[in-house]
Structures are given as C-alpha cells and as structure tokens.
Amino acid sequence: MKIVNILVFSILVFCSLKTATSKELNIYSHRQPYLLQPFLDAYKNKTNIKLNVVYSSKGLAQRLASEGKNTPADLVLTVDIGRLYIYKDKDLLAKVNSKILNDNIPSHLRSKDGTWFGLSKRSRVIGIAKNEFLKGEVSTYEDLANPKFKGKVCSRPGSHVYNRALMASMIANNGYDKAFAWAKGLINNLAKRPQGNDRAQIKSIFSGECKIIIINHYYYGKLNYSDNDDHKKWANSIKIIFPNQSKNERGAHINISGGGVVKYSKRKKEAIKFLEFLVSEEAQKLYANVNYEYPINDKFERPMKLKKLGSFKEDKLYIEDIAKLAPKAQEIIDIVYW
CATH class of the missing domain: 3.40.190.10 (Periplasmic binding protein-like II)
Incomplete structure (x- = not known):
C-alpha cells in the first residue's frame, strides 16, 4: 500500500x-x-x-x-x-x-x-580536536596522508559526492599518481572504516574516536548554532581548518x-x-x-555567523573540471576502498 x-x-x-x-x-x-x-x-x-x-x-x-x-x-x-x-x-x-x-x-x-x-x-574543510595539535601541524589536505596521523582520521565514505569532488580536485591539482598516493595514505590513517555523514564525523571527535575529520563547513555551523545542547558540545570539541592557505598554496576546495x-x-x-x-x-x-x-x-x-569562521583563500579551479574528473576520482576511491 x-x-x-x-x-x-x-x-x-x-x-x-x-x-x-x-x-x-x-x-x-x-x-x-x-x-x-x-x-x-x-x-x-x-x-x-x-x-x-x-x-x-x-x-x-x-x-x-x-x-x-x-x-x-x-x-x-x-x-x-x-x-x-x-x-x-x-x-x-x-x-x-x-x-x-x-x-x-x-x-x-x-x-x-x-x-x-x-x-x-561550500568548502570541504578539516576539523581537528581542540588542544591536540601544534599550530600549523595540520594545515593541508595532503597532511591527512602523513603517516604520523595513523589511526587519527575519520571520514564518511569516499564515494559520497562531497568526497568524490574533493578527490577529483586532488587529481586536478596534483595529478593522478600523487592523488592516488594521497588516497592510500589517507586510508592508512583512518581510525575506523569510512561511515556516517559529516555530522557523525564531528561527533567522532567529541567521543574520542578520532582527532582529524573531513567535513563541509556548514555542518559545523548547523551544530554550533543548534538548539540541541549535545550538538553544540560536538561542535565545541573541534577547530575548523581551511586547508592549503599558505602563499603558494591553491586554497580550500570549493563546491x-x-x-x-x-x-x-x-x-x-x-x-x-x-x-x-x-x-x-x-x-x-x-x-x-x-x-x-x-x-x-x-x-x-557574509553574516556574523560565517565571519566568525574567519576569512580564507579558496581554490579557483574551474569547477566543471571536478565533474569531468569524477570517474577518475571514483576509480581511485574504489581501488583504495575509501
């Protein structure tokens, strides 16, 4: 029926x-x-x-x-x-x-x-546990594959459109081989199998399951200004990092x-x-x-709630290139089991 x-x-x-x-x-x-x-x-x-x-x-x-x-x-x-x-x-x-x-x-x-x-x-940003890292220790997407962060990273499945777009941007900016190596390093650093949505990643830092996450920035905003006290606690447990902000870096990935x-x-x-x-x-x-x-x-x-996140440099990659590279991105995601 x-x-x-x-x-x-x-x-x-x-x-x-x-x-x-x-x-x-x-x-x-x-x-x-x-x-x-x-x-x-x-x-x-x-x-x-x-x-x-x-x-x-x-x-x-x-x-x-x-x-x-x-x-x-x-x-x-x-x-x-x-x-x-x-x-x-x-x-x-x-x-x-x-x-x-x-x-x-x-x-x-x-x-x-x-x-x-x-x-x-919307920007795909990095969230880190407060008071866990030195200033600048986690500052780029490439850092997520650094072996010193083994067992500290959490992510939703790579085949989700948000992560597939990020993967495509890695290919566009660094080439297929380097992007593939980055994805393998990321997977080696995961604290648990990829699962949940972006809100769940924030909760994973609050619960102590991981120390570094990848999320769309607005999920932090939704939790930080939620009427639910638990959601506010989750948001308060992380610090938002806009990646790749140095002078010679490309800027944060945008969708x-x-x-x-x-x-x-x-x-x-x-x-x-x-x-x-x-x-x-x-x-x-x-x-x-x-x-x-x-x-x-x-x-x-920008309204005050967004201004509080701070200003940032964004990647000016022609965004249609991300869509065109999506099949290659999915190929890497499938091979590394993201």
Missing part, C-alpha cells in the same frame, strides 16, 4: 505541474524542502509567481531526459557540481545569456556555455549548489528571472542564514 501511495502522489504532482501557467514555475530540486522553502516564499512575495517543486535526491535527470520536449519542468536546482554536470552532459539545459548572472557569479563557478550556474559555495534552465522549458524568461533572484543580495543572505553557505560572490557581505 505504501508503494501505491507514493506512485499516486508522484502522478498527482506530475499532473499538477503539467497545468502550470505563465504565472507559475515548475522546479525539479535535489535540495531538501526545508532548505528551499524560504527562497520560494521570498520570491512569491516579490512576484506573486507560484513555484511548484518536485523534490528527489535521485532520478530527476533520468526523469527529465525521458520526458523530453513534453517535460513540465522549467528549472533544475541541485547541490554538488557532479550532479549539476549530469544535466549538461545529457543536454537537458538551455543556454542562458544573462548579464545579472554573469556579473554576480565568478567565471570559474558557472559554465562557459551558460547552461549551469553556481548559486552558493557549489547550483541550477539551470531546462532546455524544453515553456517559461524560459520567468525561469531566468528566478535564477537572477537567487544571486541577488536578498537571496544570498538567505543561503547564509538558512544553511550557513557562503555567498557565490565575495562582494556580498
């Missing part, structure tokens, strides 16, 4: 999207509902345009491809450049030329052909949340306007306040 109910719900959602008018937009979203809703509310209040959303963590690109010219979708919103690139690779996105998008999004965080656009930034206009959208102009809203000052503040994500452009002021 549960499966039947899900199928019926999906059919109803599909039918409702098919009837959308010019005063409506249909969005396929990989972002969780509670993260997206504040943006939908703000935009509706400004424009009175109704935003219909289908949420799913998997399968939306395949669905969009199967719908073809009959798709009701106007926009795709997702997290991680690897997921976003799938839509471009399948030729599912329209080419957009918007001065607002181009002026507000750095060139390395949007596609060269105008098919996809970064909308917010994005992003989006694009569907190739066969019937409301392309309206869809572009919504993307432009998402890079406005109002929306960029929402990204920071709702999920502790960094504005896509440094010209937008």
Whole structure:
C-alpha cells in the first residue's frame, strides 16, 4: 500500500505541474524542502509567481531526459557540481545569456556555455580536536596522508559526492599518481572504516574516536548554532581548518549548489528571472542564514555567523573540471576502498 501511495502522489504532482501557467514555475530540486522553502516564499512575495517543486535526491535527470520536449519542468536546482554536470552532459539545459548572472557569479563557478550556474559555495574543510595539535601541524589536505596521523582520521565514505569532488580536485591539482598516493595514505590513517555523514564525523571527535575529520563547513555551523545542547558540545570539541592557505598554496576546495534552465522549458524568461533572484543580495543572505553557505560572490557581505569562521583563500579551479574528473576520482576511491 505504501508503494501505491507514493506512485499516486508522484502522478498527482506530475499532473499538477503539467497545468502550470505563465504565472507559475515548475522546479525539479535535489535540495531538501526545508532548505528551499524560504527562497520560494521570498520570491512569491516579490512576484506573486507560484513555484511548484518536485523534490528527489535521485532520478530527476533520468526523469527529465525521458520526458523530453513534453517535460513540465522549467528549472533544475541541485547541490554538488557532479550532479549539476549530469544535466549538461545529457543536454537537458538551455543556454542562458544573462548579464545579472554573469556579473554576480565568478567565471570559474558557472559554465562557459551558460547552461549551469553556481548559486552558493561550500568548502570541504578539516576539523581537528581542540588542544591536540601544534599550530600549523595540520594545515593541508595532503597532511591527512602523513603517516604520523595513523589511526587519527575519520571520514564518511569516499564515494559520497562531497568526497568524490574533493578527490577529483586532488587529481586536478596534483595529478593522478600523487592523488592516488594521497588516497592510500589517507586510508592508512583512518581510525575506523569510512561511515556516517559529516555530522557523525564531528561527533567522532567529541567521543574520542578520532582527532582529524573531513567535513563541509556548514555542518559545523548547523551544530554550533543548534538548539540541541549535545550538538553544540560536538561542535565545541573541534577547530575548523581551511586547508592549503599558505602563499603558494591553491586554497580550500570549493563546491557549489547550483541550477539551470531546462532546455524544453515553456517559461524560459520567468525561469531566468528566478535564477537572477537567487544571486541577488536578498537571496544570498538567505543561503547564509538558512544553511550557513557562503555567498557565490565575495562582494556580498557574509553574516556574523560565517565571519566568525574567519576569512580564507579558496581554490579557483574551474569547477566543471571536478565533474569531468569524477570517474577518475571514483576509480581511485574504489581501488583504495575509501
């Protein structure tokens, strides 16, 4: 019965999207509902345009491809450049030329052909146990493979998109062979098998299971400002390190949340306007306040909660290269059993 109910719900959602008018937009979203809703509310209040959303963590690109010219979708919103690139690779996105998008999004965080656009930034950072290390002792991603940290590192599985993107960036910056050696060294330093999400890694330091972790920065923010006292204790047990910050270093690895206009959208102009809203000052503040994500452009002021993490230098690698290197990254991950 549960499966039947899900199928019926999906059919109803599909039918409702098919009837959308010019005063409506249909969005396929990989972002969780509670993260997206504040943006939908703000935009509706400004424009009175109704935003219909289908949420799913998997399968939306395949669905969009199967719908073809009959798709009701106007926009795709997702997290991680690897997921976003799938839509471009399948030729599912329209080419957009918007001065607002181009002026507000750095060139390395949007596609060269105008098919996809970064909308917010997240950094893959290192967390260390407080009072366990000398200043600068852990300062780069490469340090995670140093044999002196054997038995001290914890990580979620390497095949998760966040770690696969980091692995791809290691290949892009250091070459395949050095990236492979780094991954082997990392695995040799693990305190336990890769498991759990990023929150679980923070908890692992609190519980004493490990001393060094890899996480997306905003998970620290979520726990540090949580209403749950236990979560605050977990966050208080670690110190955040933005890696590779020295003068000749590349900077911390960056990933994005992003989006694009569907190739066969019937409301392309309206869809572009919504993307432009998402890079406005109002929306960029929402990204920071709702999920502790960094504005896509440094010209937008960061709220105090993000400022407290400190400023940092970010890797300016063209982010689509990370998506293109994802198969090679996964190859290494599989070989070393990350």
